[in-house]
Amino acid sequence: MRILLPRRTASCLSVGLMACVFAISSGGSAEVVPEVVTRLTSDLKYLASDELEGRGVGTNGLNVAADYVAKAFKDAGLNVTTAGGDPFQEFTMTTGAKLGPTNTLKLVGPEGKTIELAIDKDFQVCSFGASGTFNAELVFGGYAIDAKDDKYQDLEGIDIKGKVVIVIRKTPRQGDAHGPFAAGHGGQSRHADLRAKISNAFGKGAAAILFVNDVASGKKEIEQAKQRAKDAAEPVVDAAAVLLAADANNAEAVKAAREKLDEAVKKVQQQRDAATKVETDVLMKFGYAGFNQNAGGPIFHVTQATLDQVLQASLKKTLAALEAEIDQDLKPRTAVLSGWKAEGQASVELIKTDVKNVIAVIEGQGELAEETVVVGAHYDHVGFGGQNSLAPGVKDVHNGADDNGSGTVSLIELARRFGARKEPLKRRLVFIAFTAEEMGLIGSDRYCKEPIYPLEKTVAMINMDMVGRLKEEKLIVYGTGTSPHWKGQLERLNGVSKFELVMKPEGFGPSDQSSFYAKKIPVLHFFTGTHSEYHRPGDDVHLINFDGMARVVDMIEQVTLETVQAIEKPQYVEVKGSGDQAQTRSGGSRPYFGSIPDLGNETPGYALSGVTGGGPADKGGVKAADVIVEFGMNKISSLDDFDLALRKFKSGEEVEVIVLRKGERVTLKVTLGQPK
Incomplete structure (x- = not known):
């Protein structure tokens, strides 16, 4: 095989079967080395096999994948002892919920009339609620919708603080395609979202929520x-x-x-x-809709027959009759159920899971040896589906060959190449396979909070996520505006690679480079594009373009090598906005706030890892590490609460925002921007 050397490389070395990996010469073109494709294919066939259970957090397959990456790093000659003596930066995260031992509910009426309820028959505890006990007055809260613009607010004008609120699922007038609650792109109105109802009820001080299925469905x-x-x-x-x-x-x-x-x-x-035999009143199973570690209180799901007893006794109407009245005139029927209380206890135990980043190092030599360049990729995927899958209800293994098996094997390949070099590196080069990216950049966030090497001396981070489906030569690179250095370098190197290069300036986006950019570190993120198999069981090895991936690795190697060896480090530039490589739930209907979530922070509220420079939050004085606890009179316990509260406002409106900053409550004013 003919191997052409790059001008900057004096020689190419072999380790075992490993040949020199890039074939570049002045005026020439990149050639794919068969041995590279063989290695990438072998690694990916294993990491994206059914045996590894979709590399989901909490599966044994993810641990097996971590061991595989660690061994590959060690075999490549890298130092795998810097994370406390081994390759693993270990930590614990919340990954789910399970039903605890004591879960009770009874309804107590006038003169001591008691309706004792049985779990799994009359009620179920919801996994997205909190543990706790309550003994409080009952309120019928309708649909718990807050649609001010449509002049429909179920909880307006009634005090529900400290009370247990009955909430109907879905919305009024579901069959009205042109009504205020017409179904959106997801098949239902956003006002039907359980999260919205929960946020509205707990935001007004409810002690607990009793959901009931709507009769219309x-x-x-x-x-x-x-x-x-x-x-x-x-x-x-x-x-x-x-x-x-x-x-x-x-x-x-x-x-x-x-x-x-x-x-x-x-x-x-x-x-x-x-x-x-159609069952029209099925209780949500425990585990439905996931968990919420910062839930505002206990949440139950109760049968229609059970609550009809209370509604008939107190309001002289059934649930069906109340729904019909609301449909008729679109006016809430919220009411205190005089003389009725709910007494109960929910036991929701959060599941903690041990996870780990995999870290390996090549030390630098000389005056720049204490500076660090990080190259990374997340090695987790979504396991057997669930909340992060785009195939709802499917429990098949999601192998994640492209997302992000491709980035993981590319990281391993780069480790082999740099491990084979005899020439010393000027800067330290750190390879990190991040865990729990699919659950919110948790692994990279943890590293940035507990770095092995100082972030103030980390000069760049290069990330790979979904680099296996090169099509029509299109290679997308995010972060090109985060340093003046990147654009020219990429254009020059692409003179050999010949990609259809799409350069995106934003440093923030839905992958691990965001965690580093939030710390004011220049970043690049390589990506070959999304596809119809994204977060679905069909993301398998046979769809990978291995020749294309090998060429992407070649380019990333050159970028990494030049960054490590250059006398001048990349200079950080703040870029407004964020990249949108993958689908996000936020959509473009809400006004722009300009915050970066800290998804690894379990503090109640909406914790921030940063704000977008020049954005509304930044201009209003919101800072990195703030925790938003109130937003325009809406109580904020989680990112979900914030997302839903933000949608209640319009661009141009000034909103009072209360944050916790170093334990102190700080009140700020933020003027919201146009939707992005």
């Missing part, structure tokens, strides 16, 4: 079941016609026609039976 399910039975009857007519037309002297034809008719009749009967 149940009626719709029955109608759909009846329609399926009706649709199943049509093939019976067709099959009967075929039987009547069959030649009586052709026994085989008659037999086949009769079998088709029998099969069609059987399907009709099955659909009719199913229509009579």
Whole structure:
């Protein structure tokens, strides 16, 4: 095989089967070395195999993947003892919830009338609520919708502080495609979101929430079941016609026609039976909709039949009647249920999971040896699906070949290449495989809070996330505006690589470079684009463009080498805005605030790792490490609360924001910007 040396490289070395990895010469073009493709393929086939359980946090497969990466780093000749004697920066994070031992609920009416409820039959505890006990007055809170612009606010004008609030799921007038609560892109109105209802109720001081299924959805399910039975009857007519037309002297034809008719009749009967057995009031199973470690109080889901007893006794109306009245005039029917209390206890135990970043180092030599360049990629994925999957309800293994098996094996390949160099590096080069990126950049956030090497001497961070699906030569690089150095360097190197280079200036975005950019470190993030298999079970090895990935690695190697060896370090530049490489839940309908969440911080409230320079939050005096606890009179216990509160306002409005700053409450005024 012909290997052309880059001008800056005096020689290329081999370690075992390892050959020199890039084939570049002045005026030439990049060539893919077969041995590189073989290594990348071998690594990825293992890391993205079913055996590794989708590398989900909490799975054994993720630990196996960590061991694999650590061994690869060690075999490449890197120092794997800097994180306390081994390759692992270990820590514990909250990953779920389980039902504790004591969960009770009873409704107590006038003169001591008591309705004792049974778990799994009459009620269920919701995993997204908190543990706690309560004994408080009952309030019917309607849908707990706060839609000021549509003049519909269930909880306006009633004091629910310290009370237990009954909340109907979904929205009024669900069938009205042009009404104020018409379904959005996700198939339902944002006002139907459980998070919105919870935030509204706890934001006004509710002690606990009792969710109840809306009657309208149940009626719709029955109608759909009846329609399926009706649709199943049509093939019976067709099959009967075929039987009547069959030649009586052709026994085989008659037999086949009769079998088709029998099969069609059987399907009709099955659909009719199913229509009579439709369950219209199913309780949410514990675990539905995930968990919330900063929930405002206990949350239960109670059957319609149970709450109808209370509503009938107090308001002389059933839930169905109340829904019908609201649908009629779109006016809330919120009311105190006089004489009725709810007594209960919820036991929701948060699950803690041990996770680890994998770290390896090549030390620098000379005057710049104490400066550090970090090259990283997250090695976790979404396991068997769940909240982070875009295939709802599917529990198949999500192998994450591209996301981010591709970045992980590229990181390993770079470690092998740099480990094979005899020439000393001027700066320290740190390789990090980050954990728990899919749960909110948790691994990179932890490293930035507890760095092995000082961040003030970390001169650059280079990240790889989804680099395995190169198509039409399009290579996207984020962070090109975070240092004046990057753009020219990339353009020069691309003269050889010949990518269709798309340069994005933003340093913030939904991957691990954001954690470093929040610490004012120049960053680059390499990405070959999203695809229809993103966060779905179909993200498998057979779809990877290994030749393309090898060429991407070549370019990243050159960028890394020049950054490590250059006399001048990249200078940090603050860039407004953030990249949007992947789908995010925020959408463009809310006004712009300009904050960067600290998802690794478990403090109640919305913790910030930074703010976007020149954005509304920055101009209003919000700072990194602040924790937002109130936003425009809305209590904020989590990022969800903040997201929902922000949507209540419009661009141009001034909002009072209360933050915790070093333990002190600080009140600020922020003028919201146009949606991004």
